[in-house]
Amino acid sequence: MTLLSCGYMSVCFGVASAAGAATPETPVLTSHLVYMLTACLLFCIGLFGLITRGHLMRNVMSLNVMGGGVFLFLVAVARRDAGESGPDPVPHAMTLTGIVVALAASAFALALARRIHSITGEMRLEPGDDNS
Amino acid sequence: MTRHDATLRRRRRRALLRVRIVVAGAGALALALLLVAAVLELPEGPLGLAEEAAAQLAHTGVDHAVTAVLLNYRSYDTWLEVGVLLLAVMAIFALRGGAHLENVRPAPRRDPLLTWLTRLLIPMLTLTAGYLLWLGKFAPGGAFQAGVVLGAAGAMLRLSGTPSLDRIGDVAIRILLAVGFLAFLVAAVATRLAGLDMLELPPGRAGDIILMVETLATISIATTCAVLVMAMPGAESPPAIAAKDVRKEART
Amino acid sequence: MIEPMAWCILAPFIGASLAFLLPGRVWRRPIAIGAIGATLASVWMLTSQVWNSGAQRMDLSGWPAPLGIGLAADGFSVFMIVMTGVVGSLIGAYALWHYSDLSDATEPAERRLFWPLWLILWGSLNAIYLSSDIFNIYVALEVITLAAVALITLSGKAEALVAAMRYLLAAFLGSLSYLMGVALLYATHGALDLVIIADQERAGLPEVGAFALMATGLALKTALFPMHFWLPPAHSKAAAPVSAILSALVVKASFYVLLRLWFGVFDGPAMYAVGILLGTLGSAAIIWGAFQALRQMSLKLLIAHSTVAQIGYLFLIFPLTARRPSGELAAAGWITEACTGVSYHALSHALAKAAMFLGAGVVLHVYGSDLLTNMRGMSRRLPITTFALAIAGVSLMGLPPSGGFAAKWLIVTAALGAGQWWWVLVILIGGLLTAGYIFLMLRWAFISEDAPIQLRPANMPIQLAALALALLSVLVGFRLEEPFQLLVIGDPFPIFDLP
Amino acid sequence: MNHLLTLAILLPAIGSLAVFSRFIGARASGVVCAVAAAPALLLGLFASTMEHDVAWMLLGATFGVDPVSRIFLIFTGALWMACGLYSASTMRSDPRRSAYFFFFLLSMTGNFGLLLARDVGAFYCFFALMTFAAYGLVVHERGAGPRRAGRVYIVMSILGELLLLAGLIFAVAAGAGIDMADFASGVAAAPNQELITALLFFGLGVKAGAIPVHVWLPLAHPVAPTPASAVLSGAMIKAGLFGWIVMLPLGWSPAPAIAPLVVTLGLLGAFGAAIYGALQRDPKTILAYSSVSQMSVMVVAIGAGLMAPDRWPLILGALAIYACSHGFAKGALFLGVAVAKQAAGRDMLRRMTMMGLALAALTIAGAPPLGGAIAKKSLKAAAAGPESPSGDALALLIPLTAIMTTVVLGKFILVMAGAMRTNEGKSAVRLSPWMAAPWLTLTLGAAAAAWLIAPPTEPMTDAPQPTIPSLSAGDALAALWPIALGVLVLAITMRLARSLPKAPAAPAGDLLSLYTLASRATVAAGRRTRLPGPARWKLDFVPLVLDSIEQSRRGETLTNIERAMKTWPVAGAVFVMIVITLAAMIIL
Incomplete structure (x- = not known):
């Protein structure tokens, strides 16, 4: 729950800052910068979740939150590097590739978790660790 | 086990939890600070490859820069990425203890409403997928988007109890799964044999080749997504019962 | 058109596709043998090409570097590819039997899936060694991770699954950390090619962050102490050929990437303190891994912990190639020794460790368990395997004449040349501890058994595969001339150019 | 000659693989051993000084022959050849024969390789090969004794290898290079010369049986098959000495800190080991202690060389002859133990055997006109320089050690005589020419070697050169009185011992029990130390x-x-x- 609310709050923060940054009075905090900062925050939140939680589902989710952070960062970089012909396509392509890789890894991780659950009845790596 | 032991264990667990949160919080915060500082020191840009990519776009056979990067400039990455998807399916097959869908649990009973909805949606989804695939040439879209939509159609068929991939043969499934990877492989070998750089597309025919590769990749991606849903472990029998059985087994 | 670099990747991938499409019993053996043969032929051509005409580079998709992806082969990449080829094909020879219908130890599903998974893994290992693009390396690392985890799960046992899950999470974390570093580097330099980034001005904090994230992520994937937690269970619970692949080859790939970044991207030699820290962690790994290995009662766990220890030696390259704060190279005049020594350690460890895991596979097959206490009477029942384990142990201990000795000799002389005598102490203690656990392991083999027990017979090919690897791990110590010459082709450790 | 050099190393290596074939019987294996040892012996006898680079091997290896290694090659080659032939008959009914010959030939490869190596890397590799292959010989006879001996052997050997390696590495890092020709001078010029010298001395000392790292030797030599004991004690033990000669900074610079220690240890060993050996009852253990004692005399000579560099050429010449003489004699004595067992049945043979044993023993004790006397005299002459306290010590020591040698080898002869009397008629195998011939050759070789072999000279230096000494009547007398005194001492102690109640035998391995005790005490002390109890933390x-x-x-x-x-x-x-x-x- 903590994880989800943290993620939600950060998104709110990102959106709010982005809205604030869109106005010309704040040239320092440009919009791509806000996205980048949010991305870093997301990355660290995912890491925090990964460390503190023992449930396998949550572990996979945390890793996806981290991945989301990286992808947001890349998209922000693409926006920063936008030229006359539009945003930089290379980070976009990297994001797409990264998403597919993350999807594959997550699908496998979830399947593995389900398999472990069906054999051992546990959804965590260390039995007895009741912090979910 | 005495009560003292139990109390000690409980206190230990609580202590551990607290330590864990404090340490993780401090660590994540420090890392966040580091990253924020790094971001603030990033050069202003624009820095990337936007201009180069745009300048060569005419020779890539597509009009959309992202598709050009994915399927021409950096097609090698995309190939490996299709390989990752294929690996995910193989890995899930490995988990199931078999490389096919034969013992997938028969689809659940049909729900008339769901069946009707499916009949309505499947053609639409297929059309959308085709559109997305075609769109990739000049706008955001392409094999992955199309493949995922088509895969969703497959998952839908499965949910509604309509036999689909689970009724076609093992060999056919394998071919459908591998065809995307093979398309790139054939392209790579063919370009080498034709005396070009590996995966180099001759500008005149690049568009056709990309469309062909993308179509095949779409098929593979769609099949992969659908199979991932169908072949998830535990799909052989209702998971709750199976888990309980196995747990009982494991204890005895 | 023959382009060996491309074929080093294409050949295993073609093999993998065929093995996936034609999983039947009839096709398995010809496909496997064909793929191994074709890959070895490509490796051979690449080696002779680089040996005769220097470092190679090719642009994929016909687009030169900033836009396209480059493949590059210098002496170091060829060294690693040859290592993978030799070790991989001998493990393959073992696997041909292990996953055949003659062996009653495997399920049909395992037999069907081993070859496509392993061949994809092989191809992407070669892809890593050839890649010149940091994002492409990320994708290839992910292919390796997924294939490796899937290989572990093949055995289907609960312990293996839990170990695989832990490995997957750890590797996933490492990859994401690496990817974040890639993103930061792209944001700083606007390019992904190693050579282009290396030629640009060094940037401040973003690069620091990128280095910290990438180095830690890769160290996690290499199982550097204290991030080795995933390795012993994952490597010990998998089937024998898989353990051999993981321990001998897979951990080396991420180390290779780290080394490339250290020299190519980040100007690692300037970071003296970081070098010392990495060396210290490596030393801790040497001691800790060996201590843990001493405490194990099961053969495969012992060997897996030994891998943790042996990985430590690899990280001694960082302090040995760093510059002192005053600016001069710590090991001026000894850099070639340091780099060759560490590369050679990677090679001899790969050979010896693969031999040990395959030997353990034979033990497991024959005795039905790999508890050390069950290995009584092994020296008489399985003389060839016992001999292979002992010979591989000789190389691990670093006793002369063996590859392990040559490697340690080079590292130690470089350390003394650098005035960093403390690494020598660590290496000597590590050698003693290694001797300790090798003897603990072999002791059981020489104790005569209490009562005759019913055992499965072991056939010759699998024993010979282990023996061949073990003998090679010793024999490579006899001839250092060519590796020395190979490793400077294309200047892979570009430290010599700097003042 | 280059081919001979290659063959000297390759033949034993190939042979070690060949003996695995089931078509090769015991006798053929013995012949294989003899043939494999022949090139080394020929090199020793006829080769002139030469060097041969093998660039592809290791970091570029060099092999070659020089005057010193020639002498070592002669007796080492002869010993391996004789013992290989001898093994042919003793191993005939051994089920693990092929393993024995495998390790035998592998050790032989190592031994010849290290004598021929002209660079440090190759020397170390072959040294280690010999050490670890010899483990197979030590534990060949299964059972508790060999197992314990093997354990002690391997632990001490690894310790020795590590010390040696550390010394080599320090030396190479200090700029000594890996070429043997410049190594010693490089060590002498190194800033941490004393440390390197100490590491090399003790590292090689394990093999050479120097006090206090000799403890494996009295355990391992008796339990190995007899021909293996003979090469262990006659040939392989000299590998340590050879290592000292070629690697220590002898003749280059004095080592004031380490030299007195070396001399002291040598003196301790020369007397202590002889006395301890005389208390033993097993003939092979007695011989092992005698070896330790003899090697300690050579340690004193090394110490003298470390003290007075200018005397070294003389000492070296004498030392080589001494080692050669002792190598032959000790090999003959060990083989004699087995020969005596076979000869026990027949009177004539028994008497001849006893005569042979006595001849070899007298050689070691230095009775004129046998070769040992020459060796002793030249050693004495070399050491006794005008201003060298250690040399004086050595000059005084030689007659004294001769007394002790007489006592310990006399005890050996007595034990053998007793054993032959009790074993009468029990022999299972008849004495064959395959056994007698090698033994006789070694015995005669021991008696004659020092007469026939010229000491190595270095023509390029101004230092005094060793010459072939001759024995005058005075020398003969000087050599005889210690032996007479020794016999007397032995007679008196035996008489005294007979009147006293029988004491338990001193355990072989002497200091080992001390080491074991110390390590156990350390572990126990570590266990007894507890962490402090929990403080009253409120967290x-x-x-x-x-x-x-x-x-x-x-x-x-x-x-x-x-x-x-x-x-x-x-x-x-x-x-x-x-x-x-x-x-x-x-x-x-």
Whole structure:
């Protein structure tokens, strides 16, 4: 729950800052910068979740939150590097590739978790660790 | 086990939890600070490859820069990425203890409403997928988007109890799964044999080749997504019962 | 058109596709043998090409570097590819039997899936060694991770699954950390090619962050102490050929990437303190891994912990190639020794460790368990395997004449040349501890058994595969001339150019 | 000649693989051994000084022959050849024959290789090959004794290898290079010359049986098959001496700190080992102690060389002859133990055997006109320089050691005579020419070697050169009185011992029991030290700390730390910390 609310709050923060940054009075905090900062925050939140939680589902989710952070960062970089012909396509392509890789890894991780659950009845790596 | 032991264990667990949160919080915060500082020191840009990519776009056979990067400039990455998807399916097959869908649990009973909805949606989804695939040439879209939509159609068929991939043969499934990877492989070998750089597309025919590769990749991606849903472990029998059985087994 | 670099990747991938499409019993053996043969032929051509005409580079998709992806082969990449080829094909020879219908130890599903998974893994290992693009390396690392985890799960046992899950999470974390570093580097330099980034001005904090994230992520994937937690269970619970692949080859790939970044991207030699820290962690790994290995009662766990220890030696390259704060190279005049020594350690460890895991596979097959206490009477029942384990142990201990000795000799002389005598102490203690656990392991083999027990017979090919690897791990110590010459082709450790 | 050099190393190596074939019987294996040893012997006898580069091997190996290694090659080659032939008949009914010959030939490869190596890397590799292959010989006879001896042997050997390696590495790092020709001078010029000398001395000392790292020797020599004991004690033990000669900075610079220590240890060993050996009852153990004692005399000579560099050429010449003489004689004595067993049945043979044994023993004791007397005289002459206290000590020592040698070898002869009397008629195998011929050759070789072999000279230096000494009547007398005195001492002690109640035998391995005791005491002391009890901490961490203390008492700390590291929270935290530490280290 903590994880989800943290993620939600950060998104709110990102959106709010982005809205604030869109106005010309704040040239320092440009919009791509806000996205980048949010991305870093997301990355660290995912890491925090990964460390503190023992449930396998949550572990996979945390890793996806981290991945989301990286992808947001890349998209922000693409926006920063936008030229006359539009945003930089290379980070976009990297994001797409990264998403597919993350999807594959997550699908496998979830399947593995389900398999472990069906054999051992546990959804965590260390039995007895009741912090979910 | 005495009560003292139990109390000690409980206190230990609580202590551990607290330590864990404090340490993780401090660590994540420090890392966040580091990253924020790094971001603030990033050069202003624009820095990337936007201009180069745009300048060569005419020779890539597509009009959309992202598709050009994915399927021409950096097609090698995309190939490996299709390989990752294929690996995910193989890995899930490995988990199931078999490389096919034969013992997938028969689809659940049909729900008339769901069946009707499916009949309505499947053609639409297929059309959308085709559109997305075609769109990739000049706008955001392409094999992955199309493949995922088509895969969703497959998952839908499965949910509604309509036999689909689970009724076609093992060999056919394998071919459908591998065809995307093979398309790139054939392209790579063919370009080498034709005396070009590996995966180099001759500008005149690049568009056709990309469309062909993308179509095949779409098929593979769609099949992969659908199979991932169908072949998830535990799909052989209702998971709750199976888990309980196995747990009982494991204890005895 | 023959382009060996491309074929080093294409050949295993073609093999993998065929093995996936034609999983039947009839096709398995010809496909496997064909793929191994074709890959070895490509490796051979690449080696002779680089040996005769220097470092190679090719642009994929016909687009030169900033836009396209480059493949590059210098002496170091060829060294690693040859290592993978030799070790991989001998493990393959073992696997041909292990996953055949003659062996009653495997399920049909395992037999069907081993070859496509392993061949994809092989191809992407070669892809890593050839890649010149940091994002492409990320994708290839992910292919390796997924294939490796899937290989572990093949055995289907609960312990293996839990170990695989832990490995997957750890590797996933490492990859994401690496990817974040890639993103930061792209944001700083606007390019992904190693050579282009290396030629640009060094940037401040973003690069620091990128280095910290990438180095830690890769160290996690290499199982550097204290991030080795995933390795012993994952490597010990998998089937024998898989353990051999993981321990001998897979951990080396991420180390290779780290080394490339250290020299190519980040100007690692300037970071003296970081070098010392990495060396210290490596030393801790040497001691800790060996201590843990001493405490194990099961053969495969012992060997897996030994891998943790042996990985430590690899990280001694960082302090040995760093510059002192005053600016001069710590090991001026000894850099070639340091780099060759560490590369050679990677090679001899790969050979010896693969031999040990395959030997353990034979033990497991024959005795039905790999508890050390069950290995009584092994020296008489399985003389060839016992001999292979002992010979591989000789190389691990670093006793002369063996590859392990040559490697340690080079590292130690470089350390003394650098005035960093403390690494020598660590290496000597590590050698003693290694001797300790090798003897603990072999002791059981020489104790005569209490009562005759019913055992499965072991056939010759699998024993010979282990023996061949073990003998090679010793024999490579006899001839250092060519590796020395190979490793400077294309200047892979570009430290010599700097003042 | 280059081909002979290659063959000297390759033939034994190939032979070691050949003996695995089931078509090769015991006798053929013996012939293989003899043939494999022949090139080395021929090199020793006829080769002139030469060098041959083998660039592809290791870091570029060099092999060659020089005057010193020639002498070593002669007696080493002869010993391996004789013992190989001898093994042909003793191993005939041994089921693990092929393993024995495999290790025998592998040790032979190592031994010849190290004598021929002209660079440090090759020397070390072949030295180690010999050491570890000899393990197979030590433990060949299964059972508790060999197993214990093997354990002690391997532990001491690894210790020795590590010390040697450390010394070599320090020397190479200090700029000594790997070429043997410049190595000793490089060591002499190194800033930490004394440390390197000490490391090399003790590292090689394990093999050479120097006090106090000799403890494996009295355990291992008696339990190995007899021909193997003969090469262990006659040939392989000299590999350590050879290593000292070629690697220590002898003749280059004095080592004032380490030399007195070396001389002291040598003196201790020369007398202590002889006395201890005389207390033993097993003939092969007695011989092993005699070897330690004889090697200690050579240690004193090395110490003298370390003290007075200008005397070294003379000492070297004498030392080589001494080692050669002792090598032959000790080989003959060991083989004699087995020969005596076969000869026990027949009177004539028994008498001849006893005569042969006595001849070899007298050679070692230095009775004129046997070769040993020459060796002793030249050693004495070499050491007794005008201003060399250690040389004087050596000159005084030689007659004294001769007394002790007489006592210990006299005891050996007595034990053998007793054994032959009790064994009468029990012999299972008849004495064949295959056994008698090698033994006789070695015995005669021992008596004659010092007469026939010229000491090595170095023509390029101004230092006094060794010459072939001759024995005058005075010398003969001087050599005889210690032997007479020794016999007298032995007679008196035997008489005294007979009147006293029988004491328990002194355990073979002497200091070893001390080492074992010390290590046990250390472990026990470590166990007794407990961590301090828990303080009264009010934090939530208390249960954690309590637990860990409890676990450390049970000796599970390591396991528990490892287990804790495996949990995600700890692993993840470690990961983050390393990221931050790396970043911080670069920034700061």
